[in-house]
Amino acid sequence: ICLLQQYTDSSYEEKKSQWLNEKFELGLDFPNLPYLTDGAHKITQSKAILGCIAYKHNLCGETEREKIWEDSLENQLMDNQMQLARLCYNADFEKLKPGYLEALPAMLKFYLQFLGKQPWFLGDKIALVDFIAYDVLERNQVFEPKCLDAFPNLKDFISQFEATHFPL
Template identity: 60%
Template structure:
């Protein structure tokens, strides 16, 4: 019997899941994907992709933004949309810093300097969130998914980095109650 994943349908969107089999290492075979990759009409053929009628989208963040716009998860006011833009780009900057560290051949030498920057980063997120339940305002938006991801990754490097920021810890806990499997999905897509 196949595995079944039950989950909340937050946006009431129906979809078909398309998976490409690779096989087990070391005999990985990407031919199933490669045989189809350039036949889908994608501008930048890659996984993941989303095809919604005539809309053909690749890149995780582009897919996230498209689904957010389609499901009214971009903020309702101009102030909320501005806040979403700001935190989205802050998360991207912090993600790039993390990537540059993790893929650096001098990781161990660079890590102490990176650790010194974490308290200030968390302070800025905490101040930006303030007393709001979500980063753009009172309702969840797509940037909360992005922000959850980056806030969840930093304690891997510094386990106590959120200890003095109760609003960030509350944000993570609130998010995990609503989306309990999201953090598991992140393991496979990041």
């Protein structure tokens, strides 16, 4: 969320230390971190916050085709994000890790094919789904540093994302 807020030059304030004192006094439907107050809107849940920021800054698919692709890819990325999280927090991590690593190239191949030769996952314009893809691909690369070696367009995507928008 912070990366998207930085990209869109949206102001934000992190107030985790005050959260427990005020969480039930903020008028949130579902008191939770993170939350976003945007005018009259008070939003919780990460996906809803990301969608709000993306919509406000025209970072969503525009055509029906792009919107369908965006939804499909976003859900696939979230599934993969959850698979990695479940693995990392599993008591049988060491036993399950080889299976995840064995399946990882097939998962990455789908992203390679989806991205193709486009600069961004929906085409020529960066969209919310690119932020999610970056997060998922980067986490997998941290988990297994060589996982993208066989996928040059995914490595190029990460490099382009970091160099163009966030010199990290």
